[in-house]
Amino acid sequence: MADNLLQSLPAEWYLSEPELFTETHTSRIIMVRLENGEQAVVKQLNATGMENELRGAHYLEWHDGHGCVRVLKQQDNNLLLEYGGSRTLLDHLNEHGDSSATLIFTDLFQRLQETFRSQKPVSPDFVPLRKQFSSLFKKAEKDRKAGERSIFVDVAAIADRLLDNQRDIQPLHGDIHHENILFGKRGWLVIDPQALLGDPAYDAANMFYNPVERTDLRTDPKRVATMAKIFEDVFRRDRKDYLEFGMAHACLSASWHDEDKNHEERDRSLAVATTIREVLASAA
Incomplete structure (x- = not known):
């Protein structure tokens, strides 16, 4: 399962330890480790999510981490997000x-x-x-x-x-x-x-x-x-x-x-x- 998750993520992000956290009607949320070892989150959008949720990333980018988690990277249907905590x-x-x-x-x-x-x-x-x-x-x-x-x-x-x-x-x-x-x-x-x-x-x-x-x-x-x-x-x-x-x-x-x-x-x-x-x- 972990191998399949990793293969679905952009290789150039150098992510590791992927773990499926949850799946919704618009996306699946995958917990990962960044290259520096810090925890992060990938929000992997499906077709519905691509239509309805990309503006959520624009909201986060507008705030640029001020009161919100940061968007670290985006590629295709993958959003790499700051880990906000548990x-x-x-x-x-x-x-x-x-x-x-x-x-x-x-x-x-x-x-x-x-x-x-x-x-x-x-x-x-x-x-x-x-x-x-x-x-x-x-x-x-x-x-x-x-x-x-x-x-x-x-x-x-x-x-x-x-x-x-x-x-x-x-x-x-x-x-x-x-x-x-x-x-x-x-x-x-x-x-x-x-x-x-x-x-x-x-x-x-x-x-x-x-x-x-x-x-x-x-x-x-x-x-x-x-x-x-x-x-x-x-x-x-x-x-x-x-x-x-x-x-x-x-x-x-x-x-x-x-x-x-x-x-x-x-x-x-x-x-x-x-x-x-x-x-x-x-x-x-």
Whole structure:
């Protein structure tokens, strides 16, 4: 197996000790050693990955290691990436609590914002945030035509307003969560970006939705309100923006699950949206 993996990698990279870490519908992740003995990661894209994930490499290159893992090399469908570490923010949360994990995130997120402030040019292939929300708008329109005033209908209107009034439009990770934040020799770094383009409040608001398996946190109004206040205090922006983007993201995720006919996950996502809506109502 190791020999086959090694033969699939560019010989001129002088990689060794390949080990398949995981395989997804877009790529396989291979742990390797560089010529100097340091650990690294090869993301080997399949046809789907080549179509949809190369922009993720452009996001990492845009940040150039600032708050993200670095792209070390690229050849054909192979991306050689810096090894971010084995410890996730979820590990930290489980050991030290949600508040501590949230503060680590806010510090990392501020580092990511520094790239935007440097006014570096942006790759043209990032997905506009409005396009990202197409499934929510489609679901809302379907419900509206059926005469159903669902949460999808209500939140789609809020999402439309948010998208019409975006601030500081910039490259977004698009899928920030506790297991996409790793700790290694360069500290906390993000991995595996989806590469969107839009309001950074959307990226931060993804944290209300995570960790995915911690329903106790995701549907706890006190946790939602506390996280929103932290965001407001640290990022100097009205907490309502984060709450509304968080509710919109939860409904967007629910619309994806609805398309897949995964009703259990759809309802779990809607429970997050409902919790955030309750917090918004109590703060009004």
